[in-house]
């Protein structure tokens with residue numbers, strides 16, 4: 001129990017002592033500073049490590065501050081440092097806010113002219129010259145020296161010591177160094193302790209302290225001379241005297257060995273600029289590579305996605321989407337290629353799947369597509385629309401291609417399982433859609449597929465198998481066009497193209513006055529072809545000029561032969577309105593023909609259809625005039641065919657009008673037709689032109705025309721067009 005009591009008593013004592021200690025600790029500083037007088041000292045702050053503002057505490061610190069604090073405390077003052085706002089110490093002396101101002105080497109008068117007093121020396125500050133690396137300064141007396149403007153106070157001291165020295169002042173250290181580097185000054189002078197701080201800056205690392213050229217200066221506090229300030233200085237001097245040298249050295253050592261310099265951005269740039277540049281380049285390169293890789297990857301992914309959307313993974317054909325796009329592309333790229341779309345379907349595909357398994361069905365589709373792909377050109381395409389529906393888009397190459405396709409693709413597909421020993425015949429149905437010019441103008445692939453599908457369905461319901469057309473007529477027409485265009489050169493060469501003659505007669509005398517040359521084609525595949533079957537096609541394809549030149553040449557050969565036999569005949573030849581292009585000199589061509597075959601121009605009569613005159617009046621009028629100049633007769637063919645303008649008769653200088661009876665008698669009131677013809681004959685005669693009527697089929701028509709004054713006629717009533725040998729027989733009996 002006793003022991004417990006003793007412990008309690010000891011505990012209470014410890015607590016009391018601790019509380020006392022805390023109280024002491026809290027109040028001792030105020031005890032100490034209590035009774036001390038406050039002293040405000042103005043100091044510069046740009047002289048690390050002598051005076052500077054601590055980054056963390058914001059307090060002014062440094063060797064000067066520390067020593068001043070020591071001296072003032074010992075003299076019974078409590079010091080507060082204040083950063084100098086004035087430009088110079090002289091100005092600061094006039095500011096009554098400071099009790100003291102630092103540092104002074106000696107007493108100077110203030111800007112307003114007041115005398116000052118200074119304290120004893122706080123410590124001796126060495127001043128050192130700094131030069132560029134490897135530069136040995138001459139004697140200080142002959143030098144041009146750069147100093148900070150804020151050290152103006154020290155300038156006087158230096159000049160007293162070295163009267164020969166020239167001193168230039170600069171606002172900051174950067175300007176000082178630049179001036180030295182540019183040769184404005186030989187060296188820079190500053191406090192050695194401050195140098196040790198400044199030279200830590202990488203930009204100044206090449207500067208060298210010339211310790212041999214060192215001068216020392218006092219470091220004092222000063223103030224304007226008043227009785228009060230004298231008292232402060234006296235007390236302060238007592239405090240200064242109390243600081244031992246050891247203390248001073250310790251403070252100096254402490255601050256000069258601290259790493260006080262902090263790198264700013266320009267220092268980092270100078271120190272690590274090259275490395276940073278390399279790093280930035282590397283970083284940019286890496287970023288560019290990453291972006292490039294990313295883009296390539298994205299493109300590849302997009303391509304892959306497109307491939308997946310556009311391709312049928314089972315067969316390797318295009319998907320419906322891909323097929324649609326590719327067909328649109330082909331039509332835009334090749335608007336001149338005639339295409340067909342074939343829609344194929346396997347009728348018994350479900351049965352094949354059910355009985356032989358899906359894999360067998362897939363195999364069949366793959367086989368079909370492979371055969372197609374092997375046979376297609378680059379600008380043809382195959383697509384799998386769904387299940388067993390295959391669409392093919394290829395050139396419309398005619399029946400031969402279809403036969404070939406049936407043999408090399410469809411038959412092997414039909415017999416696919418039979419060839420592999422299974423008793424199933426594949427039923428392939430197809431619908432063919434031949435593209436029309438409209439399909440090239442307004443591309444609608446879905447509609448083409450619908451047409452193909454429709455034809456396929458029709459074929460399936462009627463025959464169960466095989467291929468059918470959606471637009472058979474189109475196919476026939478296309479085939480005919482191809483046959484005509486492709487075979488014309490061969491027909492001209494081989495003699496399949498013939499010139500027949502239809503005699504023209506004088507109805508009054510029955511005499512043959514001439515003939516019209518009309519071409520006939522003994523086509524090797526299509527049999528005898530008459531002009532309406534191919535003239536339009538040749539006109540559209542631009543090949544009519546080849547045919548016409550052949551006919552004209554053949555006519556001239558015949559005329560020459562007849563001339564040689566003593567028969568001087570005249571023949572009318574047709575000139576297509578397509579021949580009459582501005583860049584072709586038709587008159588010159590005919591002139592050359594007559595020269596070549598030794599004919600007279602009256603032997604060739606040139607028929608130009610009335611419609612041609614309507615289309616290009618100016619050019620035709622000048623051509624007509626030229627032809628007449630050369631002595632040829634020009635006839636206006638098919639007059640009355642419906643487009644004629646009476647005004648034309650006045651403008652166009654033709655020699656003969658060829659009235660087409662067919663146009664005037666085919667329909668309408670025959671009596672009115674007769675009245676028109678009668679007046680036309682009269683009018684043409686009054687205009688001073690000659691007239692021939694073609695298409696005369698009956699005696700009655702011939703009689704009527706003769707009565708009305710038109711005696712020259714051409715028509716079945718007299719003669720049908722006939723081969724040259726037959727025509728020759730007709731006139732060889734006549735007078736030469």
Ligand code: C2E
Nearest residue numbers: 518519530531551574575576695696697714715716717721
């Ligand atoms: P076109 O120049 O008006 O020729 C007259 C057409 O009328 C010929 O038809 C002729 O056979 C036909 N014809 C003659 N008499 C009668 C008749 O009494 N009744 C009926 N119904 N028809 C008759 P074809 O030979 O079929 O020629 C038709 C058209 O083809 C020609 O009309 C001409 O425009 C063109 N053509 C014929 N041969 C050539 C040629 O070598 N070059 C060019 N550019 N066109 C030609």
Ligand code: MG
Nearest residue numbers: 516574607637
């Ligand atoms: Mg004619």
Ligand code: MG
Nearest residue numbers: 637638660694
């Ligand atoms: Mg005619």
